[in-house]
Amino acid sequence: MSGTEKIGRQLTEQAAQEWRLTFDAITDAVSVLDPGFNIVRANRAALELVHLADEEHLVGHPCYSLFAGREAPCDKCPVILARSTGLAQRMELEHQHLGRSFSVSVAPFFDAGVLIGYVHVAKDVTPQRKLEKQLVQAQKMEAIATLAGGIAHDFNNILGAILGNVDLLLYRFRQEKLGSGEVITREEMQEALEEVRRAGRRAAELVQQVLAFSRQGRSQKQSLIIAPVVKEAVKLLRSSLPTTIEVKLALEDELCQVQADPSQVHQVLMNLCTNAAHAMRPRGGELSIKLAMVHADEEYCRTISELQPGAYVAMSVRDTGHGMPPEVIERIFDPFFTTKEVGEGTGLGLSVIHGVMVDHGGAIQVQSEVDKGSLFTVYWPCMATAVEVVKDRQAWVLEGGNERILFVDDEEEIVRVRKRMLQYLGYQVETATNGVEAEELFRQNPDCFDLLITDQTMPRMTGLELARLVHAQRPAIPIILCSGYSAAVSDEDARSAGIGKFLRKPMDMRVLATVMRELLNRES
Structure with a gap:
């Protein structure tokens, strides 16, 4: 080997070693894939992610098998x-197999116009997402504290x-x-009882609105008509904001369906409105809420960051x-930035709203003028195709039966009234x-x-535990579980315990009667 060749070889080996050291120094998991998604090279972070010590154990395996535990992409x-676009792609994925969330970017590379592979980079964003969830919950509690006085009122x-x-x-x-001569009429009794029932319904709705707003959990997007969610939030606002603030609501008739999490729609509106109420203290003012269809073209989108053309x-x-x-x-979307006094807010609200809107593929716009007020607009993307929404219709005629019922609740007053019913x-x-009894x-x-x-929440033994024991002794018996909090039991736990229906407390007599007949007729 000539001296020139020896020097060239040394330089090549040195370059390869430097490349390897650089490759392994990257803290994100980086892998090189062939056109068939098989791993060709991987850095140290990628090996540590799947708990392997040597690159040889990765090479030749498809990325979806190692990182996602799947048999297909x-x-x-x-x-x-x-591959289909020929362009670099970036998205966030949650891999249940690894129990982590990743920001993934993939870039194809070519040789003389022919695709020869991809560079796959996975950045672990699990800690950030956990922190964001904690921030979201903290901000919810901040808003609840703001509304607490009005709710109590x-x-x-x-x-x-x-x-x-x-x-x-x-x-x-x-x-x-006592023989006063005044006899109470049936009409007077019915009027008073109807007032009591209406008040009870209002209380139940208020409790459910607070629970929906404060609930923790993963975002659950669904086909949604947004107007009813807004109406429910406005009910809570009108009952909780000072009377010095006049709340106005305007809804367009023809609104598209959106793909959104109802509790997050509720949260976004409540946060914006509590901020608006704070801005009008102490003299009060006018709070206007509006829903409208917007068809955004490219020119419209230029004025609003992150908004893409569409409906x-x-x-x-x-x-x-x-x-x-100005x-x-x-700075209003920066986390922890606030203009409120110490103890009045954490500065999380608008940063959380911004995160929610980005997650939904939407955007938020703010317009404001000193001494005149502010206008916040959030954009929820329309679904490409609408989904038929079936409305529940409760029967007014109550259907009974002669079957034998075992009713369990730790509140004796509820037991007495339900038994009579x-x-x-x-x-x-x-x-x-x-x-236990x-x-x-x-x-x-x-x-x-x-x-x-x-009932679900009882001392000594929960309703779920009771259902499991009863289901084990007689699997075919229908079971109804009742709770004031819909997240008390997961769907999987309910199915395994043989629970046929979940009813939210306080129970409506018509709903209970209908569900009972549905389960009993199914069993017979």
Whole structure:
């Protein structure tokens, strides 16, 4: 070997070594793929990700097998998109196989116009996503604290309506008993009871709105008509904001369906409105909420960052508060930036909203003028094709039966009223006030009962635990689980315990009667 060749070889080896050191120094998982998605090269971070010590154990294996534990490419595979477009692709993926979330970028590379492979880079963003979820929840709690006084005020009004009507009935009954000559009519009784029922419904709706707003969990996008969600949020706002703030709502008739998480739509609107209410303190003002269709072309999108051409439902919140100067507008989406006093806010709200809108493929726009107010508009992308929405219709005629029911709840008042209701419908009812007592009753004669209705949250034994024990003894018996919080039991746990239906408390008599007949008729 000549001296020139020896020097060339040394330089080549040195370049290869430097390349390898550089490759392994990259903290993101980097791999080189052939056109068939098989791994050709991988850096140290990629090896550590799949707990392998040597690159040889990776080479030749498809990326989806090692990273996703699949036998075929992922449903949203960026490599497939890069192959079809010939362009670099970037997206965020959650790999259940590894229990991690990744920001993945894939770039195809060519030789003389022929595709010869891809560079695949996976950045682990799991810690950031966990922190974002914590920030979202912290911001929700901040907004709940803002609304707490108004919510308490509304509950006191509801209790006032209930107790006032009950006191009136009791007073009239006592006067009648004492022989005052005043006889309470059936119409008066019905009117008072209808008032009590309406107040109870208002309380139940208020509780569910607060729960929906504060609920933790993964974003669950679905086909959604956005107007009903906005109406529910406005109900909560009107009951919780000071009376010095006038809330106005305007909804266009023809709005498209969107692919969105209802609780996050609710959260975005509540956050924008609580910010607007804060901007109008202490004198109050006008809070206007509007839903409208927007068809954004390229010219329209130039003025709004991150907005792409297409059809959107624009949800706008306008206030008549103190407004913001340009230097504040430039920073309002920065995490922890706030113009509020210490102890009044964390500065998370608008950064969280921005993250929600980006996750939904939408955008947020802000316009503001000092001493005149602010206008925030969020854009929810329309679905390409609408999905038929079936509305529930509750029957007014209650259908009963003569089956034997085991009803379980730790609140004795609920047990008494539900027993009377079910007996009125013709059922034979046995009751228990805890799961242990109910399980003993069932064990003594498993074939004696036709249906189990149980509360979830009880001392000594939960409703889910009771359902499992009953289901193990008699798998065919229908079971209804009741709870004031819909996230109390997962769908998988409910199925494994033999639960046929989940009902939210407080239960509507018509809904309960209908569900009971549905399950009992199915069993028979």
